[in-house]
Structure formats: structure tokens, C-alpha cells
Amino acid sequence: MSRASTVALRLSNITKRFGPVLANDRVSLEVAQGEVLALLGENGAGKTTLMNIVFGHYTADEGRIEVFGAPLPFGQPRSALARGLGMVHQHFTLAENMTVLDNLLLGTRPLFALRSGRAAGRKRVLSLAEEYGLRIDPDMPVAALSVGERQRVEILKALYREARILILDEPTAVLTPQEAEGLFATLRRAVKRGLSIIFISHKLNEVMAIADRVVVLRQGRVAGALAISQTNPAELAAMMVGNDVPVPVVQKTREGDVALRLRDVETSGQRPDLRGLSLELVAGRITGLAGVSGNGQAALAALIAGLAVPCSGRIEIAGREIRDWSPAAAIAQGIARIPEDRHHAGTIGDFTLTENAVLERIREPRFSRSGWIDWHAARAHARTLIAGYDIRCPGPDARIRLLSGGNMQKLILGRVLEEAPAVILANQPVRGLDIGALRFVQEKLLAARRRGAAILLISEDLEEIMALSDVIHVISKGRLSPGFARGTMRSTDLGLWMAGRGFDDAA
Amino acid sequence: MRLEPIAAPGFARRVLPPLVALGATTLAGAALARFAGADAFAALGLIAKGALGTKFALMETLNRATPLIFAGLSVAVAFRARLWNIGAEAQLYAGALVTVLLGTGILPLPSPLLIPVLALAAILAGAVLLIVPAMLKLRLGVDEVVTTLLVNFIMLLIVSMLLEGPLKDPMGMGWPKSAPLVHEARLPRILPGLRLHWGFGLAVIAAFAVWIIDRRTVAGFEMRAVGAGEAAARFAGIRVPRVVLRTAALSGGLAALAGFSEVAGLKGNLTLDLSPGYGYTGIVVAMLAALNPFGVVLAALFVAAVFVGADSMSRAAGVPTYIADMLLAFALLAMVLALTMTRYRLRRA
Structure with missing residues (x-):
């Protein structure tokens, strides 16, 4: 495997800050041609940020990116595209009202041309689909496709633009286990043809199944870089979380x-x-x-x-x-309700912890009498929640926007669970x-x-x-x-x- | 370059930008006066003197601020709940119209009864005028920006029609104006001998009331919740449509009080030039105040001072009164920018 020694993508000391948060801290990694590199880490470990930097959506504060040995300028998705980088996002970027073919051609043709090149485009799409085992009807409108099919269109789009390095961000999150198997088959064909793949995931068994090497990120730093053949899921899990994986103890209860x-x-x-x-x-x-x-x-x-x-x-x-x-x-x-979207349904960002704590119950006599709010009682309630649910915050009068997602969730949890x-x-x-x-x-x-x-x-x-x-x-x-x-x-x-x-x- | 939100702006962050904006506005005023051919700093002095320099000037400024406070509160209350009320001008005229309809002799009541009755009737009229667009928004999804804006023109035409017809003062020498209010309907002066009327007192009380509703009552809490996070408010069991209608009633009522106080406190009758766009200027006032009720009082005083002062300066220095409008526009732009800078910082991407 002589081509495996060619470095397709090299990141050196990438650092990115969002305000006080260090999203990526001196991250370095390499991807060889013809290999699948898994980027493993928990939610918030910095995986997506790192790939967005590579692709030019974000600008790194420090560091250097090289594609096939030549440096890649920061913050320019166009040059990333031109150099053969393709990204399949978690949330697809397809125009729903257009057909598959139109989506693939979008942005690849000059605005003014005598011949549209549609026929040639279709031919190439069909041969690419055949080559990589991506079954798809180019004339279907995207709106009519299932999630798995849309993902295939996204991959096809990257291949159509001659991507040499394919980045997939949590590609299996929206797939059934069976669809995921299909995706893996496609990826295996792609690496055989010399493409490099970065596979972002937080699922261990998938990483073990598809990757050649794995880089584990934890809190924005590289926690380890290993060949898959020399590791096991338990070791990777420990690397991801920094200590033992929690397995909740579920005791029997009387129903x-x-x-x-x-x-x-x-x-x-x-x-x-x-x-x-x-x-x-x-x-x-x-x-x-x-x-x-x-x-x-x-x-x-x-x-x-x-x-x-x-x-x-x-x-x-x-x-x-x-x-x-x-x-x-x-x-x-x-009914205690913990909503899916804690930022929009669960809390009001510009309201204080106290205001959010009593949001559902402001009309109850303990917090208001004949329309007048008892802020002392409300604040005392918020303090009870802060203490009882270990909410890390400046105090009951802090705006909830300032809290981390975990602490926001603890407030929502406390708000509903305190009511038994x-x-x-x-x-x-x-x-x-x-x-x-x-x-x-x-x-x-x-x-x-x-x-x-x-x-x-x-x-x-x-x-x-x-x-x-x-x-x-x-x-x-x-x-x-x-x-x-x-x-x-x-x-x-x-x-x-x-x-x-x-x-x-x-x- | 892009804007990055600041988690917890410090004291300097919150106070400095508005002060800088005020300073920049002053400089712009000087430049404008200079451009118009007057001595810049003398012109600024004339503005200050014309607005605040004499007892008469001060009273004039306070009187001018009165309808602006009401209109500004009206807009602030509505905008805070994300109800985009552009119709304060119409609500103002509705209040004035009702005041004239009921205050010119139909109700034989003594002053202590008649004045509250007129004020409440005006509030009701203004409330109705905003509740209708609010219901159209809730039921049919009609954009209230459009409806409330158009109601302004409809209201002005109705008033014009009435002043040319049934409401025309028979003793008015043919001018399109209503009959004067009866004596019992007039708002008394705050201090004998000064032109300042109780409308101003009422406006300041209204600002306090809005602040108390905001901070201390369930109704105000729900209005703020709907404005700051409608999805979360609905999820928490707050009945959003009801809150929107309540907000519309409060906002429309406040704007109508501007019309009531102008007629009952200052003019004594209704004419088509009762308001030189106070309803629209109310939007400026509310934005300058960052939708805070006490800020509305300060912003209204500032805007009134600029108008009264620039009026007087233009007469004394012989420059156009349009300088007042330009100054105000500049002040608004500077202040909006300043308020953005209190919450965001600029970063090179």
C-alpha cells in the first residue's frame, strides 16, 4: 500500500476559541490517502467545530491546514471545495423543491453558458452512482426522498465535485442500523478508489466497524490517536469520557x-x-x-x-x-414536561433563573396573590432548585442565557421534578x-x-x-x-x- | 468583521456607548448649524436656552414631552410583547375624538367625575383600535405592521370628515375644528400661573404604572414572557392570544391618553393638526429608551427639548427648523448603534 503513505490532510495545532470556551485546543491529526479516520468524541468535544474549520465555515485562531502537502487558507469554503474537500453535514443542505440532478449540478456550472451540460451531468451522475453503489433516481424531487436517500444525494454531490477527502458529520444519526450498513458499504468502495474519509461519530461500534484509525477528542483536545486494530471499544470509551463509562444502575421497582x-x-x-x-x-x-x-x-x-x-x-x-x-x-x-428544545421551549434566555423557575406556576398562590407576584417566594424557590439540583450559576438573578446546556437542563428538571x-x-x-x-x-x-x-x-x-x-x-x-x-x-x-x-x- | 454577543456587559459597557451617542449627536447638531450658516456653538447654546433656559421654555418642553411620553409608553409596551403597533397616531386621534364627542356638553358632570370618565372613554377607544388588528393577527395571521399603519390614514380621514361635517364648530368661522370642551372637561394646571397641565403628571404616573405592571404583576410577567420567548411561554401554559389582546388594550389605551391630554390639557378642541406625528415619534422615543418605561420619560424629554430648542434656535439664528428633525434622526441612529454596542462587541473574522 504505497499510496496509503501519502498524507491527504494534515492539521497542525488548530486552536479555536468561542469567547471563554476553548472549542479546539492545539489539535493535530493526519489522514492518509485511502483510509477512514474516525473522529470520536462526545457531544461538545469539538469534532464538528474542527471539521467546520477545515471546511472554511469557521476561522481558526491558530494552526495550519495542509491538503496534499499544500497549505489551505482559513475561512474559504470555496478553496476547500476546489482542493477536493467534501463535507456531508448532519443537517442536509439540499434544495427540497428541486430534483436530485438539479441539486447535484447546483453551483457547478457557469451562470451563463450556451449549453447547460445537463445531459453530460446526468451521465456522470449515473456512472458515479453505479461506481459507488449509491442507488438513486436523478429525476426525483428531493422532497420525496427518505432521509437515507438524501444522505446518498449529499455524498453523490461531494463525489460529483471530485472530492478527494470526504468528511461525514455523524452520518448514522438519522439512519436505521440497516441503512447504516449500506452507507458503510459505500464508504468501503470509496476508500478502495483512493478517497480519504473522516468519519465523525460518538458511537463506538460504528467506529470499530468502519475506521482504519481513530482520533479521540475530549474537551477540545486530542485524547488519543490509535489504529483500530490495536484498540477496543472499552479503551476508546474511557478515552472519550476520561473515566469509566457510566452504566446507570436500574433496580427493580414495584409498578x-x-x-x-x-x-x-x-x-x-x-x-x-x-x-x-x-x-x-x-x-x-x-x-x-x-x-x-x-x-x-x-x-x-x-x-x-x-x-x-x-x-x-x-x-x-x-x-x-x-x-x-x-x-x-x-x-x-x-405532567412534568422536559422539552426537546431547552433553548426555545424550555426556557426564556433573557429571563432570570428565578423567572424561568416559576414560569409554569406563576399563577399559583405560592407565587402570586390576586395578580401580584411575590418575588421573595419566587427567588426562594429558585434558590431551592439551585441547591437541590446543583445548578452552577452566578445566582437566582442571572439571565439563564449565561448558563451551560447542562445547567439549563438541571433547572428545567428541578422545575418539574420538585412538584412530585x-x-x-x-x-x-x-x-x-x-x-x-x-x-x-x-x-x-x-x-x-x-x-x-x-x-x-x-x-x-x-x-x-x-x-x-x-x-x-x-x-x-x-x-x-x-x-x-x-x-x-x-x-x-x-x-x-x-x-x-x-x-x-x-x- | 462580525458581532459577538457579550455574556455579561459591565457597567462601563452599558453606560459609555449611550453617552458617546449623546456627544456625537451634539457635535452633529453643531455641524448642522454651521452648515446652515450659523455659529455652531452659539447655535447649540440657543437650543439649550430655547428648550430649558427660561421658565416659559421649560414648561413648553414639558408640555411637548407629554404626548410623547404616552405614545412612547404605548409603543414600548407593545414592542416588548412583540406586537408591532405602528398605529399610535390613530389611537391618539381616537382618544382625542372621544374626548371631544363626550366633553363638549353631552355629559353634565362636575370636573372630578367628567375628567376620569373622558380619560376612560379615550382609553377604551384606543384599546379597541388596536385590539382589532391584534385579533386579525391572531386569527388570520394578518401582519399588524401593515394594518396598524393603514389605520393611521383611515383615522385621520375620518377625523377630517367629521371636522368638516357633524363636528364642525358652528362658531369656528369656517375653520375645520371642533367645538371647545366645556370648562369642566379641561385638565387643571399643575401650578397656577404656569402653562404646565396635569396631562404631564398623568404621563409620569402612567410610566410608573407601566413599570409596576412589568415588574410586579402576573399580567406584566406574561407580556414580557410572550415577547422574550413566545414558544417557551406557550409551553409553560401561558395563553398567548389572551396576553396579546391584553397588551393591545394597554398599548392602545396609552396612545389614546396622548390625544386625551392634548385636547383636555392643552388645545381645548380637536383640529387636524392636533398631532404633528406624535404617534410616529413615539416609536423613536420608545427605541431611544430601549423600551424601558422610565427611559421613555427621559427620551421624550430629550426629544421634546430638541424640538422646542431647535424651533427657538432657528428663529433666533435664522436657520431652518428642519435641523430639529435631522438631529433627532441622528440621535436615533447613534442611540440604536450605541445600544447594540452595549450588548455586542466587534470582532475581526
């Missing part, structure tokens, strides 16, 4: 009555809508909701949070049907949190379970769902699978359900 029941609920106006969905949340049980994102999790969460009303079907709480359904009603019925709720809706409760905050949130949820709360845990992380849930449902295109008891399903089995198999009766 109680059904706290919340959905009977054949349907929604309208959500994408996708819920279709004849029935679900029981039982006291003392964590019900996990697995699924590829965008399959109705948002509709279900909105329904339980009170933001949406069912157009048919019933919501029952503690055995009684609820007719007037709204966020206020959900709060009054004792009967039902807890936890929508992606640990996404983007560092390991300490993650463990804290999971322990609080487990404590609420011991106390007898009925918990719905929605997450895109299958490992998290499998570790915490007593019963797992899979959601796909707005339909719900039967509940699977803890330990009865392997992740590959769940993966089949996530891909939509087994729902045939409702098709």
Missing part, C-alpha cells in the same frame, strides 16, 4: 396503575401525524420510545405536553378522560450534555421512577433507551410498535422495527 393512557389517538397537521396510537404509561416504569428521528416523536411529545390536541381518540389521566387539553391543563394534571409529578415526559433529556450532567439527569429520572412516577423517555440514542427503559416501544411513521419488555430485544431487532418492519397490519 403501579396506569397514570396516563392514550387510546387510538390521531393528530392532524403534524409531520408525520400519529395514526391510531395507543400507549400506557405506568407508575414506576420507564417507557422508552425508540425510533429514527422524524417519525412522530415530535407529534407524540406535543400531544402529551398539551401543545397539540388529538383529532380523534382519548387521553386518560389516572383513569379519567380529559377533554380540555392544553399546556396549562397538562401542568395542572401533574405523576407523569414525566422526558424528550431527549440528555442530548448535548456533558457526562456529569448526563449522569445527573439519568439518576434523577431513575429516582422519580423509584418514587412511582410514570416516565416516557424519548431518545434517538438506542443504547440509552435500552439501558434505562423497562418497556420499549418503537415509533415509525406515526405508528407505535407493541411494548417490548427489558432485555427481550436486541438492538438489531429494534432496528428492523425502526425501519418500519412489523407494522404491516396498519399499512
Whole structure:
């Protein structure tokens, strides 16, 4: 393998600061031609920042980038493109109303030309698709494609622009396990043809499966660089988090009555809508909701949070049907709601901790009397939460915008858990949190379970769902699978359900 | 170059830029006067003297500030809740119209009863005038910037029609003006012998009231919540449509009080030149004040002083009064920039 010795991309001492936060701290790495380098790290470890610097979206404060031996100027996506760098982002950058072919040609042709070169373009697209095993119909509008197909278009777009180094940012986050296998097959073909691939991930088994070498980032620094053949998942995990991987201890609890029941609920106006969905949340049980994102999790969460009303079907709480359904009603019925988006739905950035702490309960007599707010009581409540939930902050009068995501989440958690709720809706409760905050949130949820709360845990992380849930449902295109008891399903089995198999009766 | 938000701006960060803006505005005023052919620093002195130098000038400035405080509060309250009320001018005229309709003899009440009744009626009229566009926004998604702006013209034409027709003062020598208010409907002067009327007192009280509503009441908390984070407010169980309508009522009512106080405190009747665009200037005032109610009082005083002072200076120094408008525009630009600089710092990319 003589070509493997050619260095395709070399980063030297890349440093990037965002205000006081050091996102990348003297990061150096190399990618050889024809190899897959995995960039492994937790959320917030600096992986995406680093690749955005390479691609010119951000400008590094210090350091140097070389592509095939020649230095690459900072902050110029165009020259990165021209030098053969291609990036597939987590969030796709396709024009939905155009066809696949138009998306691929977009930006590659001069504005004014006698011949559009469409026919030649189509020919090349088809041969590239054939060569790399990327099945796709070039005349389909992108809007009609599944997430996995869109990803193929993104990869094809990079190949069409003659990318020599392909950067994939968390490419499997939106894929079922089966689709991920297809992606890996494509990547293997690509490296055989001499491309270099940087594969950003925080999933260990994927990294072990696809990569030749791995660079582990932790808190913006390189924590280790190893050949895959000389390491194992446990070692990589330890490198990622800096200490042992937390495996939450889930003790047995006594389950109680059904706290919340959905009977054949349907929604309208959500994408996708819920279709004849029935679900029981039982006291003392964590019900996990697995699924590829965008399959109705948002509709279900909105329904339980009170933001949406069912157009048919019933919501029952503690055995009684609820007719007037709204966020206020959900709060009054004792539903603790941890929203997916803590910045927009969970908190008001310009409000203080105190104001955010009482946001849901300002009308209750303990915080206001005949319309007048008792700020002493509100502030005291905020102090209780700060102490009880270990919220690191300047004080109860600090604007919540200044807090880290973990501390923001702790405030939301404290705000709802202090009320000893009967039902807890936890929508992606640990996404983007560092390991300490993650463990804290999971322990609080487990404590609420011991106390007898009925918990719905929605997450895109299958490992998290499998570790915490007593019963797992899979959601796909707005339909719900039967509940699977803890330990009865392997992740590959769940993966089949996530891909939509087994729902045939409702098709 | 790009802007980077500052997490916790220090005291100097918050105070210096507005002061610099004020200084820059002064320099611009001097330059403008110079350009118009007057001695720059003498002109600045004339502005200050014309606005604040004599008892008469001071009272004139305070009277001029009164409708600006009401209009500024109206805009600040609405903008804070992200209700873009551009219709303060119409609401002002609605308040003035109702004051004239009810205050010219129909209601035979003594002063202590008649004045509150007129004020409440004016508030009601202004509130209705903003609640309608607010409902169109909530129900049908009609942009309130457009509707409230257009209502300004409709209102002015209605007033014009009424002044040429049913409301025309028979004793008015043919001028398009309403009959004068009865004596019992007039706002008394704060101090005997001075031209300052109680409308000014009412405006300052209104600023206090808005501040208290903002800071101490559930209603104000919910208005701020809807403005600062509508999705989070809705998620937290706040009924957003209801809050928007409440905000519209408060904002429209405040603007209508400007019309009420101009008619009942100063003019005594309704004419088409009752307001030289106070409703629009209210937007300037509210922005200068960064939507803070006490800031509105200060900004209104500043704007009034510039107008009154520049008026007087232009007469004394023989330069155009347009200098006042230009100064105000400059002050607004400088202040908006300054307020941005209190929250962001400039960085080379």
C-alpha cells in the first residue's frame, strides 16, 4: 500500500476559541490517502467545530491546514471545495423543491453558458452512482426522498465535485442500523478508489466497524490517536469520557396503575401525524420510545405536553378522560414536561433563573396573590432548585442565557421534578450534555421512577433507551410498535422495527 | 468583521456607548448649524436656552414631552410583547375624538367625575383600535405592521370628515375644528400661573404604572414572557392570544391618553393638526429608551427639548427648523448603534 503513505490532510495545532470556551485546543491529526479516520468524541468535544474549520465555515485562531502537502487558507469554503474537500453535514443542505440532478449540478456550472451540460451531468451522475453503489433516481424531487436517500444525494454531490477527502458529520444519526450498513458499504468502495474519509461519530461500534484509525477528542483536545486494530471499544470509551463509562444502575421497582393512557389517538397537521396510537404509561416504569428521528416523536411529545390536541381518540389521566387539553391543563394534571428544545421551549434566555423557575406556576398562590407576584417566594424557590439540583450559576438573578446546556437542563428538571409529578415526559433529556450532567439527569429520572412516577423517555440514542427503559416501544411513521419488555430485544431487532418492519397490519 | 454577543456587559459597557451617542449627536447638531450658516456653538447654546433656559421654555418642553411620553409608553409596551403597533397616531386621534364627542356638553358632570370618565372613554377607544388588528393577527395571521399603519390614514380621514361635517364648530368661522370642551372637561394646571397641565403628571404616573405592571404583576410577567420567548411561554401554559389582546388594550389605551391630554390639557378642541406625528415619534422615543418605561420619560424629554430648542434656535439664528428633525434622526441612529454596542462587541473574522 504505497499510496496509503501519502498524507491527504494534515492539521497542525488548530486552536479555536468561542469567547471563554476553548472549542479546539492545539489539535493535530493526519489522514492518509485511502483510509477512514474516525473522529470520536462526545457531544461538545469539538469534532464538528474542527471539521467546520477545515471546511472554511469557521476561522481558526491558530494552526495550519495542509491538503496534499499544500497549505489551505482559513475561512474559504470555496478553496476547500476546489482542493477536493467534501463535507456531508448532519443537517442536509439540499434544495427540497428541486430534483436530485438539479441539486447535484447546483453551483457547478457557469451562470451563463450556451449549453447547460445537463445531459453530460446526468451521465456522470449515473456512472458515479453505479461506481459507488449509491442507488438513486436523478429525476426525483428531493422532497420525496427518505432521509437515507438524501444522505446518498449529499455524498453523490461531494463525489460529483471530485472530492478527494470526504468528511461525514455523524452520518448514522438519522439512519436505521440497516441503512447504516449500506452507507458503510459505500464508504468501503470509496476508500478502495483512493478517497480519504473522516468519519465523525460518538458511537463506538460504528467506529470499530468502519475506521482504519481513530482520533479521540475530549474537551477540545486530542485524547488519543490509535489504529483500530490495536484498540477496543472499552479503551476508546474511557478515552472519550476520561473515566469509566457510566452504566446507570436500574433496580427493580414495584409498578403501579396506569397514570396516563392514550387510546387510538390521531393528530392532524403534524409531520408525520400519529395514526391510531395507543400507549400506557405506568407508575414506576420507564417507557422508552425508540425510533429514527422524524417519525412522530415530535407529534407524540406535543400531544402529551398539551401543545397539540388529538383529532380523534382519548387521553386518560389516572383513569379519567380529559377533554380540555392544553399546556396549562397538562401542568395542572401533574405532567412534568422536559422539552426537546431547552433553548426555545424550555426556557426564556433573557429571563432570570428565578423567572424561568416559576414560569409554569406563576399563577399559583405560592407565587402570586390576586395578580401580584411575590418575588421573595419566587427567588426562594429558585434558590431551592439551585441547591437541590446543583445548578452552577452566578445566582437566582442571572439571565439563564449565561448558563451551560447542562445547567439549563438541571433547572428545567428541578422545575418539574420538585412538584412530585405523576407523569414525566422526558424528550431527549440528555442530548448535548456533558457526562456529569448526563449522569445527573439519568439518576434523577431513575429516582422519580423509584418514587412511582410514570416516565416516557424519548431518545434517538438506542443504547440509552435500552439501558434505562423497562418497556420499549418503537415509533415509525406515526405508528407505535407493541411494548417490548427489558432485555427481550436486541438492538438489531429494534432496528428492523425502526425501519418500519412489523407494522404491516396498519399499512 | 462580525458581532459577538457579550455574556455579561459591565457597567462601563452599558453606560459609555449611550453617552458617546449623546456627544456625537451634539457635535452633529453643531455641524448642522454651521452648515446652515450659523455659529455652531452659539447655535447649540440657543437650543439649550430655547428648550430649558427660561421658565416659559421649560414648561413648553414639558408640555411637548407629554404626548410623547404616552405614545412612547404605548409603543414600548407593545414592542416588548412583540406586537408591532405602528398605529399610535390613530389611537391618539381616537382618544382625542372621544374626548371631544363626550366633553363638549353631552355629559353634565362636575370636573372630578367628567375628567376620569373622558380619560376612560379615550382609553377604551384606543384599546379597541388596536385590539382589532391584534385579533386579525391572531386569527388570520394578518401582519399588524401593515394594518396598524393603514389605520393611521383611515383615522385621520375620518377625523377630517367629521371636522368638516357633524363636528364642525358652528362658531369656528369656517375653520375645520371642533367645538371647545366645556370648562369642566379641561385638565387643571399643575401650578397656577404656569402653562404646565396635569396631562404631564398623568404621563409620569402612567410610566410608573407601566413599570409596576412589568415588574410586579402576573399580567406584566406574561407580556414580557410572550415577547422574550413566545414558544417557551406557550409551553409553560401561558395563553398567548389572551396576553396579546391584553397588551393591545394597554398599548392602545396609552396612545389614546396622548390625544386625551392634548385636547383636555392643552388645545381645548380637536383640529387636524392636533398631532404633528406624535404617534410616529413615539416609536423613536420608545427605541431611544430601549423600551424601558422610565427611559421613555427621559427620551421624550430629550426629544421634546430638541424640538422646542431647535424651533427657538432657528428663529433666533435664522436657520431652518428642519435641523430639529435631522438631529433627532441622528440621535436615533447613534442611540440604536450605541445600544447594540452595549450588548455586542466587534470582532475581526
